[in-house]
Amino acid sequence: MKVLIVGGVAGGASAAARLRRLDENAEIIIFEKGRHISYANCGLPYYIGNIITEEEKLFLQTPESMKEKFNIDVRVNSEVTTVNPEKREIEVLNIDSGKKYRETYDKLVLAPGSIPIRPKIPGVDDERIFTLKNVSDTFAITEYIDKKKPGEALVVGGGYIGVEMAENLRHRGINVSIIELSNQVIGPIDPDMAAVVHMKLKSKEVGLILEDGVKSFSKSDMRLEVELNSGRKINTDMVILAVGVKPDVSLAREAGLKIGSLGGILVDRHMQTSDENIFAVGDAVEVIDLVNNNPALIPLAGPANKQGRIAANNIAGKEDSYEGTLGNAIIKVFDMTVAAVGNSEKTLKKYGTEYMKIYIHPPSHAGYYPDAVPMHFKLLFSPGDGKILGAQIVGYEGVDKRIDVIAVSIKAGMTVYDLQELELAYAPPYSSAKDPVNMAGYVASNVLEGIYEIMHWDEVAKNKDLAIIDVRTPVEFSMGHVDGAVNIPVEQLRQRINEVPRDKQVAVYCQVGIRGYQAYRILKQNGFDNVRDVNGGYKTYLTTKEEYSIEDVEKESDVISNNDSRASGCTDEDCNITANIKLDACGLQCPGPIMKVSGTVADMNSGDIVEIRATDPAFANDIRSWCGSTGNTLSGIKQESGVITAYVKKGRSGKDMEPKVQQGNEKTLVVFSGELDKAIAAFIIANGAAAMGNKVTMFFTFWGLNILRRHEGADVRKSLLDHMFGFMMPRGTKRLGLSRMNMGGMGPRLIRHVMKSKNVDTLEDLIDKAKEQGVRLVACSMSMDVMGFKQEEFIDGVEIGGVAYFLDSADRSNMSMFI
Numbered sequence: 001m002k003v004l005i006v007g008g009v010a011g012g013a014s015a016a017a018r019l020r021r022l023d024e025n026a027e028i029i030i031f032e033k034g035r036h037i038s039y040a041n042c043g044l045p046y047y048i049g050n051i052i053t054e055e056e057k058l059f060l061q062t063p064e065s066m067k068e069k070f071n072i073d074v075r076v077n078s079e080v081t082t083v084n085p086e087k088r089e090i091e092v093l094n095i096d097s098g099k100k101y102r103e104t105y106d107k108l109v110l111a112p113g114s115i116p117i118r119p120k121i122p123g124v125d126d127e128r129i130f131t132l133k134n135v136s137d138t139f140a141i142t143e144y145i146d147k148k149k150p151g152e153a154l155v156v157g158g159g160y161i162g163v164e165m166a167e168n169l170r171h172r173g174i175n176v177s178i179i180e181l182s183n184q185v186i187g188p189i190d191p192d193m194a195a196v197v198h199m200k201l202k203s204k205e206v207g208l209i210l211e212d213g214v215k216s217f218s219k220s221d222m223r224l225e226v227e228l229n230s231g232r233k234i235n236t237d238m239v240i241l242a243v244g245v246k247p248d249v250s251l252a253r254e255a256g257l258k259i260g261s262l263g264g265i266l267v268d269r270h271m272q273t274s275d276e277n278i279f280a281v282g283d284a285v286e287v288i289d290l291v292n293n294n295p296a297l298i299p300l301a302g303p304a305n306k307q308g309r310i311a312a313n314n315i316a317g318k319e320d321s322y323e324g325t326l327g328n329a330i331i332k333v334f335d336m337t338v339a340a341v342g343n344s345e346k347t348l349k350k351y352g353t354e355y356m357k358i359y360i361h362p363p364s365h366a367g368y369y370p371d372a373v374p375m376h377f378k379l380l381f382s383p384g385d386g387k388i389l390g391a392q393i394v395g396y397e398g399v400d401k402r403i404d405v406i407a408v409s410i411k412a413g414m415t416v417y418d419l420q421e422l423e424l425a426y427a428p429p430y431s432s433a434k435d436p437v438n439m440a441g442y443v444a445s446n447v448l449e450g451i452y453e454i455m456h457w458d459e460v461a462k463n464k465d466l467a468i469i470d471v472r473t474p475v476e477f478s479m480g481h482v483d484g485a486v487n488i489p490v491e492q493l494r495q496r497i498n499e500v501p502r503d504k505q506v507a508v509y510c511q512v513g514i515r516g517y518q519a520y521r522i523l524k525q526n527g528f529d530n531v532r533d534v535n536g537g538y539k540t541y542l543t544t545k546e547e548y549s550i551e552d553v554e555k556e557s558d559v560i561s562n563n564d565s566r567a568s569g570c571t572d573e574d575c576n577i578t579a580n581i582k583l584d585a586c587g588l589q590c591p592g593p594i595m596k597v598s599g600t601v602a603d604m605n606s607g608d609i610v611e612i613r614a615t616d617p618a619f620a621n622d623i624r625s626w627c628g629s630t631g632n633t634l635s636g637i638k639q640e641s642g643v644i645t646a647y648v649k650k651g652r653s654g655k656d657m658e659p660k661v662q663q664g665n666e667k668t669l670v671v672f673s674g675e676l677d678k679a680i681a682a683f684i685i686a687n688g689a690a691a692m693g694n695k696v697t698m699f700f701t702f703w704g705l706n707i708l709r710r711h712e713g714a715d716v717r718k719s720l721l722d723h724m725f726g727f728m729m730p731r732g733t734k735r736l737g738l739s740r741m742n743m744g745g746m747g748p749r750l751i752r753h754v755m756k757s758k759n760v761d762t763l764e765d766l767i768d769k770a771k772e773q774g775v776r777l778v779a780c781s782m783s784m785d786v787m788g789f790k791q792e793e794f795i796d797g798v799e800i801g802g803v804a805y806f807l808d809s810a811d812r813s814n815m816s817m818f819i
């Protein structure tokens with residue numbers, strides 16, 4: 001038997017090797033139009049990023065090794081130009097000699113892969129615009145980087161390859177931005193999960209331009225000018241086009257083989273095309289999506305390899321079939337892992353499939369064992385029988401194994417009830433006695449059985465008449481909460497149950513879902529019929545709320561390497577600090593880690609160093625502020641795989657090791673009073689201090705908050721009590737009374753008149769000037785809660801801060817004034 005194979009990489013090489021193992025006598029010839037066979041496509045971005053440093057490692061086999069090991073004739077630089085199914089013959093172009101020849105076959109395997117899409121954008125042929133598909137592309141990109149040393153790069157397309165390239169170009173020290181037409185990167189996951197990836201990219205200083213595309217490329221001086229659909233223009237030094245691939249069906253189409261509805265080669269379960277002697281595998285073929293049974297194009301290496309093997313089995317007379325693809329995919333995004341399997345919510349909606357979803361945020365392993373890092377886990381399942389439809393996981397450690405367990409469970413037709421029962425390997429460093437996969441099964445089963453009624457954040461946003469109860473601690477609440485929520489910690493819920501309205505639908509939420517579920521059960525068993533837990537808690541809210549802006553994300557380099565007077569950053573290499581005390585705060589949410597640090601440092605001697613490991617993303621900033629305000633030294637800080645490691649030395653470095661408050665030319669004013677004359681006095685002092693070069697912070701608390709209110713009010717959701725409270729207090733500067741001689745409102749008008757006649761700025765002008773001079777206006781979060789004020793009710797430019805913020809600012813000030 002003579003078997004010819006077109007394409008010598010994933011599918012083609014796999015088919016050839018399997019066939020040889022089954023049939024020692026077959027004549028097997030691989031034709032590969034490139035210079036290399038069996039190379040590691042998936043490793044190419046990492047070669048560009050200098051993570052894989054040896055070129056040879058990219059080549060899994062060579063023509064020589066294929067000959068030696070498998071007795072396979074490999075012809076590189078050989079392009080198959082036509083296939084003649086009637087004559088069972090192909091025509092081959094020897095690219096080196098330019099000569100063409102024919103070769104007959106008994107069986108033919110087409111494994112030509114896919115072609116990177118190169119949209120016909122004006123200027124797209126510029127030599128600085130690259131696509132990445134094979135080894136030649138890889139060498140072209142590395143050579144350009146090595147020789148031209150580009151400072152900036154634009155990656156067009158935020159799919160797997162685009163994101164991997166962005167990371168690897170960052171590794172080469174290049175400033176990178178990704179431009180993506182849709183509203184998210186990594187299309188196979190849903191936007192709520194992609195939001196977490198957006199944060200990671202931003203924190204690694206990858207620019208992200210969403211919902212925009214490239215209109216044209218043009219030369220500008222020595223650089224490339226990229227004009228976007230929005231009209232924005234970007235200058236860059238190189239471009240990677242990663243806007244997707246399409247199946248390479250040119251040979252198949254010309255040979256008259258059937259092409260599927262999505263443009264891939266049509267094959268049956270045996271990988272046989274419409275011609276019985278021609279098989280096709282890999283990126284070039286259409287497969288069946290195993291979840292929805294529709295045709296799909298899923299260009300992944302795993303399926304290509306398996307299909308190659310299956311085609312070989314059938315050619316050798318060993319019947320075998322390929323049932324379909326789950327699209328199980330995983331990607332490293334810097335130190336984060338993103339994985340998805342089965343159908344996303346978007347796909348389920350597209351096909352009109354009924355589904356339910358749950359979110360959980362379990363730790364990667366037992367919380368008491370060091371370095372447990374939470375993961376975002378979304379499970380999609382069928383509302384009828386609980387059949388698993390898909391999952392997406394974003395996290396650090398252990399994402400890969402959980403996604404694979406889900407992949408197996410989908411393939412096996414399992415339901416969420418089965419997930420509860422899976423016996424998964426457990427020891428504290430690896431998992432919890434209830435693995436995240438079991439947890440997902442428990443939550444989803446409870447939901448299906450009606451033991452646990454949930455709602456999702458999008459439903460909360462739509463229902464304006466909800467009573468929202470935040471069952472976290474007051475400190476967690478003060479760090480951020482959902483508009484209109486009332487804080488009743490779950491521990492107090494039984495005593496304060498009368499505060500929960502019985503005439504409305506009640507939504508409870510906590511940080512990740514566990515306390516919310518408890519609160520839900522307490523309320524349910526106390527006669528609250530119309531109560532729901534908002535699934536996934538506040539953590540999910542942060543990724544789903546529409547107004548969430550990735551602009552809020554701090555760059556890790558700002559957090560980690562900012563060598564200011566209060567904290568020195570360090571990298572992995574230079575973080576060579578020996579700590580005599582170790583503190584594990586992993587798994588704790590803010591303010592847990594800081595409280596643990598505070599307790600530990602209190603018992604340390606001056607000069608002692610504690611190494612703290614924490615997984616709360618806010619910890620990097622918190623520890624910086626904490627050290628600054630407590631007079632301790634942040635000797636180093638680094639972040640790796642979701643774990644922030646900080647080194648805190650008790651006291652200051654140098655001779656004087658005792659903790660000491662650092663003072664500078666900063667001034668802090670606490671504005672407690674909400675009276676016009678005191679407000680004017682406060683702003684005059686603040687403006688004066690700012691004019692003298694001081695950094696000024698005005699911390700508004702209690703009645704002082706009225707000064708910051710907008711005159712026109714704002715449309716915010718509030719409880720009745722908060723509304724009444726707000727109604728009774730002056731709304732904005734124009735309604736403030738005087739501390740003395742108010743005279744039923746005459747006094748303020750009189751004083752404004754006098755100020756005008758004497759050319760003194762009005763309070764409104766003073767506020768504007770203060771803002772112009774960079775005076776920070778900070779509203780006290782605790783007072784806001786007490787008085788029922790929301791940020792939207794304040795004038796522009798007001799920040800929100802807690803007591804720690806004030807104390808930090810006051811510690812750095814050499815003047816604090818209370819008005």
Ligand code: FAD
Nearest residue numbers: 007009010011033041042080112113282283299300301304
């Ligand atoms: P290919 O492996 O692309 O091989 C096709 C070969 O056929 C090519 O070498 C081509 O030159 C040759 N050919 C085409 N036409 C002819 C002709 N007429 N004559 C002779 N030869 C021809 N997948 C994953 O699952 N995980 C990953 O992490 C991953 N990362 C990737 C990173 C990059 C940069 C790229 C480009 C792909 C990545 N993939 C990944 C996708 C994966 O590599 C493909 O799905 C897989 O290689 C497809 O195998 P294939 O055999 O169909 O095609």
